[in-house]
Amino acid sequence: MRERIITDVFVFCLFFWAPWWWTAAAVIVFIILFENYWEGAALALIADSFYSLPEISFWRGFGFFTLSSLLILYASSFAKSKIKIL
Amino acid sequence: MTKIYPQNRDRFAPERSKRKIKKTWIFIFAVLALLGATNGEARNFAVKTIVIATSPVFNFSRFVAEKKDNVFFLFKNKQSLDEELNYLRERNIELENEIILLESAKKENEELKILLSRPDKKSYILGSIVSRPPQSPYDMIVLDAGSDNGVKQGMRAIAYGSVLIGHVVEVFPYASKIKLVSYPGEETNLIMENAKISAIGLGLGGGNIEVKIPGSVKINSGDKIITEGAFHHLLGTADKIEADALNPFQKIIFRMPVNLNELQKIGLEK
Numbered sequence A: 001m002r003e004r005i006i007t008d009v010f011v012f013c014l015f016f017w018a019p020w021w022w023t024a025a026a027v028i029v030f031i032i033l034f035e036n037y038w039e040g041a042a043l044a045l046i047a048d049s050f051y052s053l054p055e056i057s058f059w060r061g062f063g064f065f066t067l068s069s070l071l072i073l074y075a076s077s078f079a080k081s082k083i084k085i086l
Numbered sequence B: 001m002t003k004i005y006p007q008n009r010d011r012f013a014p015e016r017s018k019r020k021i022k023k024t025w026i027f028i029f030a031v032l033a034l035l036g037a038t039n040g041e042a043r044n045f046a047v048k049t050i051v052i053a054t055s056p057v058f059n060f061s062r063f064v065a066e067k068k069d070n071v072f073f074l075f076k077n078k079q080s081l082d083e084e085l086n087y088l089r090e091r092n093i094e095l096e097n098e099i100i101l102l103e104s105a106k107k108e109n110e111e112l113k114i115l116l117s118r119p120d121k122k123s124y125i126l127g128s129i130v131s132r133p134p135q136s137p138y139d140m141i142v143l144d145a146g147s148d149n150g151v152k153q154g155m156r157a158i159a160y161g162s163v164l165i166g167h168v169v170e171v172f173p174y175a176s177k178i179k180l181v182s183y184p185g186e187e188t189n190l191i192m193e194n195a196k197i198s199a200i201g202l203g204l205g206g207g208n209i210e211v212k213i214p215g216s217v218k219i220n221s222g223d224k225i226i227t228e229g230a231f232h233h234l235l236g237t238a239d240k241i242e243a244d245a246l247n248p249f250q251k252i253i254f255r256m257p258v259n260l261n262e263l264q265k266i267g268l269e270k
Helices: A002-017 A020-033 A038-051 A064-083 B013-038 B040-074 B078-115
Strands: B124-131 B140-143 B156-159 B163-171 B176-180 B187-192 B197-205 B208-214 B224-227 B234-237 B240-242 B249-255 B265-269
Touching: A002 A020, A002 A038, A002 B040, A020 A038, A020 A064, A038 A064, A038 B013, A038 B040, A064 B013, B013 B040, B040 B124, B140 B265, B187 B208, B234 B249
Parallel strands: B163 B234
Antiparallel strands: B124 B140, B124 B265, B140 B176, B156 B163, B156 B265, B163 B176, B187 B197, B187 B224, B197 B208, B208 B249, B224 B234, B240 B249
């Protein structure tokens, strides 16, 4: 639990001060390492809200980061249940 | 015959319920995201709520970043500060000379605008940058000034009083989003000052803008590029010129003339 809190603080610091690709990479890594890393999806939702445009476009519109993080979350848990490594 | 004990039968029950909870959460998040992606009103509601709720954290992060810069400045070594000071002194003399030339042009410009009944009195709403590239994934800036400060959608964002960097695309009570002129696919009407030709600048992302003009027009690297309209703003200077004898058009790529990492405040033209 302690590791998870430290990780959350680290990811939130990255979100506010580091380039976005650092945050994206960290979230992907932590989704793989931790079980049910919902903080990643929450952060993606915040990123979508702050950086999406009112135009309806999937790539730059609302939902791209949230849906991508959910997809990674689901794929990672599915892969974990099959290979039983992590 | 194998006997199945009740405790064995229920062994996977907690796992199943855990998986069910997870699926429910994924479903809720996905529905929210899809609703926001396809429905404008749902998106606006979600974005407004999240931006209002998280704005104080963003403002705090900006405050911490400023303090961090101040602390790091104390530890800069003396030699690099000396070099920087000398460079700035030389640059100051250069700029002072330029100002002398510009003053007369400015005076003439003002007189002409008064003659044409277009007084050059512009007022701005000043905002501090909360988030900028590369923290933001696209060429977009979040400012701490919003509708409560009088910011309206479509206002032009000006840096250093003369450089157009973008326009306001979304406004919240305490924050606003600025789409930069270099945002991918963003079109800006511009004039190549020396060649006196107007064209459309197409944003490429990463602070770059591309212009296509006829190959017969003579353009040099360093030529000023300004906005169209009665009040010109600087957009940049021609940087990379790609001309091909087989192509009737030449491509000019230029960058925004401001360093977004150093920029602290932006003026929104009223």
